[in-house]
Amino acid sequence: MKAVHFGAGNIGRGFIGLLLSRAGYQVIFSDVNDVLVNELQNRGEYTVELANEAKDQEVVHNVTAIDGKNVETVAQAVAEADLVTTAVGVNILKHIAPGIAKGIELRLKNGANPLHVIACENAIGGSAQLKEHVMNLLDDSLHDAAAASVYFPNAAVDRIVPIQHHDDPLYVQVEPFYEWVVDRSQMAPNFQEVEGVHYVDNLEPYIERKLFTVNTGHCVAAYLGYKAGFATIQEAIVDEEIAACVRGALEETGAVLVKRFGFDESEHAKYIDKILSRFVNPNLTDEVTRVGRSPLRKLSPNDRLVRPALQAYEYGIEPDHLALGMAAACKFDIQEDPEAVELQKAIAEEGLSTAFARYTSIPAEHPLHKLVLEQYEALV
């Protein structure tokens, strides 16, 4: 069995590639980073280290790579694949769509075996977004046949994998915890299950619980941590004020999630505690610049701050801590992060109110807008 996985980065090697290899797939990584591609081709294996006391290691075998810049090579690999997965970043999905679309064209010519394409990105409806990019590239005459044989089930993936600093470019350290949830209702009948994947009939509660707990808490810690001068999440989260604010934000998203999905309150409180304990893991070093990366994406209407904060108002909850997280995001001034540079420039040129309304789609009249501006002024 062959799996083509787009993105041989941290989560690609540290989680998806590892699980697929364990499940018996040959994993063909497609990446645009020549160093990663060459090393994977030459060695055919790499090591994953767990961030636990023992630093347990596992060698991942039966892997190789192709040049993601070569659309013909990518298309051929997709045409021959039993499974396609991605972990490139939700904004990169449009760039991998041409290779997938061409690969689907080849598959349709060769008999149209069913294919699952699973985007493992931090976003609501990641696979659906990829499907739209791919379908837009396919000729109209192929749409029905493609829709009948290619499935794009949405997924939620959870494992903290920091930026890596090792001499070996393939070596990757990951937290022990992992969870990969896939929407079974969007898959072919009698699909081949991958061991280690949790299949559910309705992904919505899983993706929202993950994104609005793990990723909301994470980015609030990153933005407040950056503002306070901390370099890592592990340093930031032991600061009492930051820890209280992160917990406050998770209580706000938690109240929304409990109301929206009928979760048991005490079970959800345990889930929050578990997530916070993962942030503290002293065997990990996760930089606030990684966790806060792409602030415009994180401030976008469907992402981890704005969506749960707007939902909070619907339930009569004032999201003070989420608003503080958004205010701190507007102070995230990292020169190496193009979205942070764009945000700072927009705030300097247009003023916070106009820039914030544009990127979040929260109009100036909304009470959340006012709350964020107040929190921003109060942040020293």
Ligand SMILES: NC(=O)c1ccc[n+]([C@@H]2O[C@H](COP(=O)([O-])OP(=O)(O)OC[C@H]3O[C@@H](n4cnc5c(N)ncnc54)[C@H](O)[C@@H]3O)[C@@H](O)[C@H]2O)c1
């Ligand atoms: N790191 C984590 O803790 C974690 C956990 C869960 C989900 N995620 C999600 O996984 C995705 C990847 O995150 P990451 O931390 O692994 O990032 P990363 O930067 O380590 O990896 C992304 C990889 O994609 C490659 N890439 C870029 N453009 C490409 C293209 N056109 N074709 C093929 N490859 C391309 C890059 O070269 C890089 O190797 C993001 O959506 C992220 O939100 C990350």
Ligand SMILES: O=P(O)(O)OC[C@@H](O)[C@@H](O)[C@H](O)[C@H](O)CO
């Ligand atoms: O990958 P992002 O930029 O969406 O978010 C940064 C981190 O919060 C994220 O990568 C987490 O480590 C991960 O989602 C844990 O499952």
